Amino acid sequence: MTRARVAAAMAGIITALLLQATLIGPVTAPVPVCLPAVVVAAVALVDGPATGMSFGFAAGLVADLGSPHAAGILALCWLGVGLVCGKFAQRRTVRRDALWAGIVSGLASSVAALLLVLVHRGGTAADAIVYLVPAIGADVVLALGAVALLRRMLHSEPLRAPHPVFTELAVGPHRG
Amino acid sequence: MRRLTRRQRVAAIVLAVVALCFITLDLGGGALRDTHTGVRGALGSLYRGTDAVLGPARRWLQGVPSAGTNTSRIEQLRQDNARLRGRIAALESDQRTTGQLAKLQRAADGTGHQLLAARVIAYGPGQGFDWTVTLDVGTRSGVRAGQTVTDGAGLVGRVLHADSDSSVVLLAADPGSGVGVRDVRSGELGVANGQGVDGFSFLPLRPDARVRVGDQLETGPTGASSYVAGLAVGTVSAVRTSADGTVRATVTPTTSPTAVDLVAVIVDGAAGVAERAPLTPAGHR
Numbered sequence: 001m002t003r004a005r006v007a008a009a010m011a012g013i014i015t016a017l018l019l020q021a022t023l024i025g026p027v028t029a030p031v032p033v034c035l036p037a038v039v040v041a042a043v044a045l046v047d048g049p050a051t052g053m054s055f056g057f058a059a060g061l062v063a064d065l066g067s068p069h070a071a072g073i074l075a076l077c078w079l080g081v082g083l084v085c086g087k088f089a090q091r092r093t094v095r096r097d098a099l100w101a102g103i104v105s106g107l108a109s110s111v112a113a114l115l116l117v118l119v120h121r122g123g124t125a126a127d128a129i130v131y132l133v134p135a136i137g138a139d140v141v142l143a144l145g146a147v148a149l150l151r152r153m154l155h156s157e158p159l160r161a162p163h164p165v166f167t168e169l170a171v172g173p174h175r176g
Numbered sequence: 177m178r179r180l181t182r183r184q185r186v187a188a189i190v191l192a193v194v195a196l197c198f199i200t201l202d203l204g205g206g207a208l209r210d211t212h213t214g215v216r217g218a219l220g221s222l223y224r225g226t227d228a229v230l231g232p233a234r235r236w237l238q239g240v241p242s243a244g245t246n247t248s249r250i251e252q253l254r255q256d257n258a259r260l261r262g263r264i265a266a267l268e269s270d271q272r273t274t275g276q277l278a279k280l281q282r283a284a285d286g287t288g289h290q291l292l293a294a295r296v297i298a299y300g301p302g303q304g305f306d307w308t309v310t311l312d313v314g315t316r317s318g319v320r321a322g323q324t325v326t327d328g329a330g331l332v333g334r335v336l337h338a339d340s341d342s343s344v345v346l347l348a349a350d351p352g353s354g355v356g357v358r359d360v361r362s363g364e365l366g367v368a369n370g371q372g373v374d375g376f377s378f379l380p381l382r383p384d385a386r387v388r389v390g391d392q393l394e395t396g397p398t399g400a401s402s403y404v405a406g407l408a409v410g411t412v413s414a415v416r417t418s419a420d421g422t423v424r425a426t427v428t429p430t431t432s433p434t435a436v437d438l439v440a441v442i443v444d445g446a447a448g449v450a451e452r453a454p455l456t457p458a459g460h461r
Binding site: 014017018019021022023026027048049050053054057060061062064065066067068070071072073075076079083086087088089119 | 177178180184187188191192194195196197198199200201202203208211212214215216218219222223226227230231233234237238
């Protein structure tokens with residue numbers, strides 16, 4: 001991983017958290033729309049599961065430590081977002097990737113809400129279920145912009161992955 | 177669907193375990209308390225800086241869904257405000273009424289006249305050509321044509337005609353009417369002619385009478401006035417002597433003809449006769 005990618009990842013995490021706390025969260029309350037999760041999903045869709053997992057874990061941990069709830073909850077959820085999106089990424093159209101990113105991040109938000117209910121940090125399980133569909137819808141809208149932007153950024157020369165991701169190679173079955 | 181390499185699977189498991197360890201550590205005790213504090217402080221500073229830039233946009237976006245609601249709320253608050261202002265005005269009016277009633281009571285006690293309290297329910301000047309007001313009392317209450325009407329402080333007018341439940345009062349300030357008056361200081365008799373909003377014009381019966389600014393005028397004695405005697409009419413505010421020596425004075429009325437509300441009809445004084453009635457307190461309705 002190059003220094004530029006590390007710096008870009010840190011900047012991306014901080015920017016997403018700041019936008020979430022000062023703009024997205026207040027405007028969309030009480031629907032748990034989550035820009036950082038969408039960004040994690042978008043990164044994973046472009047760069048694969050390895051980058052997605054590490055980016056999701058790091059972003060989640062910073063968000064956890066900056067929140068009153070127990071550290072590790074968002075790290076675990078967004079790790080899952082990076083893993084799932086990276087694993088199921090098809091690199092098709094922006095719209096399809098945005099839909100996928102929105103669905104996964106919306107589900108992750110509901111799982112995080114349920115985990116917070118489990119550790120008695122406010123909210124109700126009913127809220128996590130009631131707001132699931134609106135959260136997915138809003139996340140898809142956010143992902144439309146995030147996926148297009150991150151695709152362009154991560155395909156630029158300074159931020160391009162140093163080695164091709166092994167799992168991207170389409171290896172067909174050998175024929176006798 | 178992409179396949180995870182072995183290293184990726186191991187990394188995923190390790191990160192998940194680390195996350196679970198964090199959760200356990202944080203829930204079990206305050207092991208990460210200082211880390212929370214540090215990160216929250218750093219992010220808090222960044223939030224403040226970001227909010228300074230994005231705050232206006234956020235507030236605008238937050239106001240969009242409630243824009244219609246705010247309009248209706250503003251309208252509702254306007255209506256509430258108007259209603260409360262009306263209530264205040266009504267309370268002030270009630271306060272004035274209380275003061276006037278007390279004044280009327282004192283007047284009744286002092287003069288011994290039988291007073292019938294009444295409220296002005298309509299004004300004539302805005303609708304007709306004569307200076308009249310309509311009261312909410314009529315012949316059923318003992319009101320008769322010619323009776324004098326006062327507001328407790330001074331002369332208002334006299335009853336022009338009375339129906340069963342209302343009566344019309346010709347204001348003393350009516351430009352076509354005259355009131356027999358007496359200068360309290362000098363005792364000179366004269367006629368105060370109504371001048372509308374300007375009050376009265378006083379013309380003494382004796383042309384060379386000495387009238388001064390500040391002289392008080394009151395309704396004249398029996399026979400000299402068609403009103404009950406002794407009611408204040410006004411105060412001389414200017415005196416003019418013509419070339420032939422005739423004195424004419426401008427009189428500021430004691431009672432404003434355009435601001436009467438609660439009045440009293442002196443029911444024991446027949447038209448043109450100022451009776452010396454027994455000293456009975458007022459018979460308010």
